[in-house]
Amino acid sequence: MPNQRILILFAHPALEKSRVNRVLVRYVQDLPGITFHDLYEAYPGFDIDISFEQKLLAEHDIIVFQHPLFWYSTPAILKEWQDLVLEHGWAYGKEGDALRGKTMFNAISAGGGEAAYHRKGLNRFTVRELLVPIEQTARLCGIDYLPPFVVHGTHGMTTDAIHNHALDYKRLLEAFRDGRVDIEASRQHPRLNSRLDAILTE
Amino acid sequence: MHGQEFFYQAFVYLTAAVVSVPIAKRLGLGSVLGYLVAGMVIGPFGIGLIGEEGQDVMHFAEFGVVMMLFLIGLELQPSRLWRLRGQLLGLGGLQVGLSTAAIAAVGLFCGLAWPAAVAVGMTLALSSTAFVLQILAEKNLGRTDAGQSAFSVLLFQDIAVIPMLALLPLLASGAVQHHGDGTGGHTTAEGVTWVAGLPGWAQTLVVLAVVAGIVLAGRFLARHVLRFIARTRLPEIFTAAALMLVIGVALLMNKIGLSPALGTFIAGVVLADNEYRHELESDIEPFKGLLLAVFFIAVGASIDFDLVLTNPGTIAGLVGMLFVVKFVILFILGRVFKMGMDQNLIFAFALAQGGEFAYVLFSFATQSGVISRETANPLIAVVAISMALTPVFMAVNEKILLPRIGTKEKVDRDPDEIAEENPVIIAGFGRFGNIVGRLLAAQEVKTTVLEYDSDHVEVLRRLGFKVYYGDASRYDLLCAAGAERARLIVLALDDDNKILEMVRTIQKHFPHLTIMARASDRPQAYELLDAGVTHVYRETFDTSLQMAVDTLRLVGARAYQAHRAAKYFRRHDEESVHELAEMRHDKKAYITAARKRIQDLEQTLLEEKQDKGESRDAGWDTDSLQEEFAKEV
Numbered sequence: 001m002p003n004q005r006i007l008i009l010f011a012h013p014a015l016e017k018s019r020v021n022r023v024l025v026r027y028v029q030d031l032p033g034i035t036f037h038d039l040y041e042a043y044p045g046f047d048i049d050i051s052f053e054q055k056l057l058a059e060h061d062i063i064v065f066q067h068p069l070f071w072y073s074t075p076a077i078l079k080e081w082q083d084l085v086l087e088h089g090w091a092y093g094k095e096g097d098a099l100r101g102k103t104m105f106n107a108i109s110a111g112g113g114e115a116a117y118h119r120k121g122l123n124r125f126t127v128r129e130l131l132v133p134i135e136q137t138a139r140l141c142g143i144d145y146l147p148p149f150v151v152h153g154t155h156g157m158t159t160d161a162i163h164n165h166a167l168d169y170k171r172l173l174e175a176f177r178d179g180r181v182d183i184e185a186s187r188q189h190p191r192l193n194s195r196l197d198a199i200l201t202e
Numbered sequence: 203m204h205g206q207e208f209f210y211q212a213f214v215y216l217t218a219a220v221v222s223v224p225i226a227k228r229l230g231l232g233s234v235l236g237y238l239v240a241g242m243v244i245g246p247f248g249i250g251l252i253g254e255e256g257q258d259v260m261h262f263a264e265f266g267v268v269m270m271l272f273l274i275g276l277e278l279q280p281s282r283l284w285r286l287r288g289q290l291l292g293l294g295g296l297q298v299g300l301s302t303a304a305i306a307a308v309g310l311f312c313g314l315a316w317p318a319a320v321a322v323g324m325t326l327a328l329s330s331t332a333f334v335l336q337i338l339a340e341k342n343l344g345r346t347d348a349g350q351s352a353f354s355v356l357l358f359q360d361i362a363v364i365p366m367l368a369l370l371p372l373l374a375s376g377a378v379q380h381h382g383d384g385t386g387g388h389t390t391a392e393g394v395t396w397v398a399g400l401p402g403w404a405q406t407l408v409v410l411a412v413v414a415g416i417v418l419a420g421r422f423l424a425r426h427v428l429r430f431i432a433r434t435r436l437p438e439i440f441t442a443a444a445l446m447l448v449i450g451v452a453l454l455m456n457k458i459g460l461s462p463a464l465g466t467f468i469a470g471v472v473l474a475d476n477e478y479r480h481e482l483e484s485d486i487e488p489f490k491g492l493l494l495a496v497f498f499i500a501v502g503a504s505i506d507f508d509l510v511l512t513n514p515g516t517i518a519g520l521v522g523m524l525f526v527v528k529f530v531i532l533f534i535l536g537r538v539f540k541m542g543m544d545q546n547l548i549f550a551f552a553l554a555q556g557g558e559f560a561y562v563l564f565s566f567a568t569q570s571g572v573i574s575r576e577t578a579n580p581l582i583a584v585v586a587i588s589m590a591l592t593p594v595f596m597a598v599n600e601k602i603l604l605p606r607i608g609t610k611e612k613v614d615r616d617p618d619e620i621a622e623e624n625p626v627i628i629a630g631f632g633r634f635g636n637i638v639g640r641l642l643a644a645q646e647v648k649t650t651v652l653e654y655d656s657d658h659v660e661v662l663r664r665l666g667f668k669v670y671y672g673d674a675s676r677y678d679l680l681c682a683a684g685a686e687r688a689r690l691i692v693l694a695l696d697d698d699n700k701i702l703e704m705v706r707t708i709q710k711h712f713p714h715l716t717i718m719a720r721a722s723d724r725p726q727a728y729e730l731l732d733a734g735v736t737h738v739y740r741e742t743f744d745t746s747l748q749m750a751v752d753t754l755r756l757v758g759a760r761a762y763q764a765h766r767a768a769k770y771f772r773r774h775d776e777e778s779v780h781e782l783a784e785m786r787h788d789k790k791a792y793i794t795a796a797r798k799r800i801q802d803l804e805q806t807l808l809e810e811k812q813d814k815g816e817s818r819d820a821g822w823d824t825d826s827l828q829e830e831f832a833k834e835v
Contacts, residue, residue: 014822016760044751044765070822111827155828 001179006034007060008107008173011067011078013040020109020154020162021068027166033177035060039077046080053085058098062176063143065134066107072123072130082137091141100142103176103183105149105192106131107169113153127152128190146183149192168193175200211259214251218244219495232340234333235593237495241502252503260500264558266493267332268452269486271360271463274335274353275470276479283471286354293351293539294358297553300531301327308523317373318573322581324366325564326524330557330589331356331463332494337596338552347541348548355553360464363559367459367566374570396457405459412458413468416451420472428478429660432671444485477663480652480670484678497558505586509579520584521591529554544604551599555592556585624648625689629674629704631662634720634741635694639667650683654695675704677711690716698726705733724779731783738779747772767807774803 008028012021029036037056043049057063067074089095108127116122117130127150138145149172151157151165172192175181186192186199218240226236244251252259306323310316334352335344343349400408431443448466455465473479510517529550536546564578626642628635631653642649651667652674653659662669672679674695685691691708693701701719708715718737721727730738747768754764778799786792 013762014760016763017823040762041760044761111824155824 002177003033004062004103004177004179005060006062006064006173006177007056008034008036008064008066009039009078009081010036011039011065011075011081013075013077015040018068020151020157020165021066023162023166024066024107024109024151024169027170028173031170031173031177034173039081040075043077046077048077048081048084050084050087053081054087054090054098057085057102061102063102063104064107064173065104067109069108069110069127069130072125074134082134086137086141097142101144102142103144103146104138105146106134107149109151109154111153111155114150117152126190144183146186147189147192147194151193165193168196171200172196211252214244215496215499218499223495232337232593232597233495234336234340234498235590235597237498238502238590238593241499242505242507243502244499245503245505247505247507248503260497260504260558260561263493263497263500264332265449265452265462266490266495266497267558268462268466269448269490269493270332270335272448272451272466272470273483273486273490275467275472276474276483278471279474280471286350289351289354289539290358293535294355294362296535296538297355297532298324298327298359298362300535301528304527304531305524308527314573314577318577321370321373321563321567321572322577324369325560325567326556326581326585327528328359328363328557328559328563329356329528329553330555330592331360332497332558333555333589333592334552336494336498337593341596341600343548346545346548348545348552351536351539351541351545351549352552357467359557359559360461360467363461363563364459364464366563370563370567370572371570373567374572409458409460412454413460413465416454416465416469417472420469420476424473425476425478428476428482428671432478432481432659437673440481441485444482445489447482448486477659477669478671480679480682481672483682484672484676487678487682501558501586501589505590506579506583509583510587513580517580517583517587520580521587524556524584524588525554525591525595547599547603548596551595552592554595555588557589560585624650624684626650627652627680627683627685627688627691629691629693630654630695630720631658631667631669632694632696634696635692636662638692638694643667650688652679652683675700675707677707680707680712685712685715688712688715690718693717693719695720696722698722698729701726702729702733705730705735709734727779728783728786731780740779743772743775771803771807774799774806778803 010021010025012018015022015025025036028034035056039048065074065078067078073079086092086099087096090098110117110127112121112123117126119125123130128147131148135145149169151162151169154162172181180201182199182201189195189199192199219237222240222243223233223236226239227233242248246253302320302323304323305326306316306319309319309322314322334356338344338349338352344353396408428440428443431440434440447469451465451469452462455462473482476482532550532553533546536549541549561582564573564582567573568575568578626647626649628639628642628649628651631639631651632655635651635653639649639651649668651662651669652672653662653669654671654673659669659671670683672682674680674683685708691712693704695701695704698721701721705717705719708717716737717735719730719735719739721730721738721740723740723742727738727740750771751761751764751768754767755761759767778796782792782796782799785795
């Protein structure tokens with residue numbers, strides 16, 4: 001399906017200190033068909049405007065949580081956002097079908113390499129596994145949850161490497177927008193960017 | 203009373219009060235007893251500083267009772283009065299009826315003719331509104347079960363005086379002979395009424411029309427008139443208007459043959475919902491207090507000790523009988539109306555005396571020839587003595603009886619009535635206080651608002667706020683606004699000195715109140731902290747910070763970083779205000795400390811910005827992690 005509208009919910013409490021996310025943002029924030037929504041910038045006091053957020057969600061087909069992985073989870077404001085915006089009777093429950101049929105994934109930067117996020121690694125779980133709470137949240141809301149886009153090993157990453165990841169991120173989002181992602185194939189991979197070429201169609 | 207003479211009298215009364223009341227209070231006997239003793243001492247039977255004119259003074263000072271009922275009316279919303287109706291008619295009616303019958307029976311037994319016995323019975327059935335309400339208020343019993351019941355009975359008695367005055371001439375026709383005008387229209391102490399010549403139905407019609415007029419004027423006119431007067435911003439004119447209102451209603455009531463006290467009570471009830479109520483209250487209060495004081499002194503001075511000393515046994519016996527008869531009836535009624543033991547004792551002791559209406563009724567009864575002067579005079583002395591003994595009995599009951607036989611029940615306050623007292627008082631509802639008030643209102647926290655700008659009051663009232671007009675720094679207005687029962691007070695006036703003044707008043711009289719104070723600037727914040735206020739809010743501080751945050755954003759800072767910087771700055775600056783407040787009296791230490799503080803702050807903010815030193819947001823920093831990672835690789 002072409003012309004998919006994408007909403008990036010971005011959360012980074014100290015973007016001025018960020019190396020990876022800053023670049024990722026720069027590549028995608030002005031793309032046509034994509035709404036970039038910076039939560040810490042919009043709500044520095046955490047006073048989330050629920051009806052505005054819900055309206056925004058309703059107007060988009062694909063939702064991306066973009067954030068650094070903090071303690072195997074999202075930064076605080078994204079949790080607050082879930083708690084407040086995904087209301088019973090709107091997002092889930094008997095009457096709650098506002099998000100049904102939408103697609104969602106996380107776009108994450110993680111300090112550790114992929115090897116660290118492994119049964120035998122320091123973190124003992126893959127990123128996909130650690131995101132289970134979000135996956136289940138999406139499931140409960142009737143959202144199709146896809147594997148995450150993960151930039152691993154940001155510690156000590158070279159500028160070139162960062163730009164390559166940013167380019168991948170941009171290609172992925174454009175493909176989603178234009179309906180050129182093989183959704184079923186993408187489910188087979190631990191990360192959307194494990195083998196990007198394999199899931200993008202022409 | 204001419205100039206010099208008047209001042210001499212005033213001086214004697216004031217001196218007597220100022221000397222005796224503090225002593226009485228000290229001894230735990232209450233102000234009323236102090237006034238009475240003062241009256242006895244300066245009266246014709248004491249050192250004789252005042253003579254027989256005491257009686258005239260007493261008539262004049264009775265106006266204090268009228269004012270007192272006006273004030274009580276102001277406190278009593280019509281809905282609450284309506285809830286009292288059962289008590290008023292049931293308890294009040296039974297008390298007057300039974301006491302009249304019982305005392306009349308005693309009179310018959312003592313050899314009075316039946317008309318005279320009935321007249322004496324009616325007269326002595328009445329209790330003293332002035333004494334009872336003053337004592338109950340002083341002991342803070344007004345809102346208890348006993349207080350409410352006593353009030354209902356007194357109110358019924360006030361109403362009952364009217365038919366009694368009408369009945370006395372009729373009794374006379376059945377008695378010895380008929381003096382007076384004999385036209386059927388009754389007279390009051392103050393003179394002939396307008397309705398004297400009219401037939402009964404027309405009198406009733408006039409009375410109803412006048413009362414309806416008062417109600418309508420109070421409901422629809424008073425607000426606008428009072429607002430117009432308040433706009434002059436001259437407190438004395440408002441006071442004059444308040445006095446004019448009370449005196450006017452009292453005169454009008456006289457003219458149509460109703461009790462002035464009842465009339466002003468009705469006027470008070472009608473105005474109870476008015477937003478100028480607190481101001482009216484605090485304007486009338488001092489006059490009421492002084493007049494009642496004079497009244498009590500005059501009662502003390504009027505006790506005819508010659509008469510008492512010639513027949514000490516008779517008088518004592520009569521006083522004793524009056525007390526016993528009234529007390530027993532009151533106590534039984536209290537039982538019937540399901541009062542607890544404590545409350546019932548207070549109720550019965552409070553109302554067991556004769557009242558000030560006895561002076562009017564006895565003099566009217568002697569004029570009409572219902573009773574003879576020889577019967578009336580000792581009874582007048584009995585009434586005065588019984589009033590004088592009331593504070594003594596109340597004190598004995600409180601100090602000796604209640605602790606022994608009382609049921610130890612808590613003096614329960616009706617929760618409904620507490621609910622009417624709002625937990626938060628906001629003083630000053632201008633550009634500062636209104637924001638506090640609006641947020642609290644939005645969160646359904648009930649507030650009482652005091653505001654001095656009458657135009658402002660009007661606008662806010664139209665917007666649906668419960669705003670009262672008045673100078674919030676006045677102790678009496680704070681009392682009227684319910685400071686006794688409120689939990690905290692927000693001082694948001696724009697006058698620093700007034701706020702400091704209020705802080706002292708509140709700390710002295712209402713130490714339980716948490717104070718939240720607005721400060722115009724740092725020095726004022728220091729003053730408030732010095733005064734012991736912990737919740738101090740510099741009025742431009744948060745706005746300046748917000749402006750700085752927005753400025754930072756516009757020059758490119760991340761919103762969250764600016765926000766956190768401001769929060770950090772805020773906490774740091776608040777700490778410094780508290781720290782420097784203690785130090786500022788030592789000039790040198792202050793300057794050093796202040797400099798150090800500013801440097802600290804600059805340093806921290808700078809380090810934070812440049813990512814050096816100890817960052818506050820280290821949790822989001824990956825530098826150390828990256829270093830560690832680099833070593834491992």
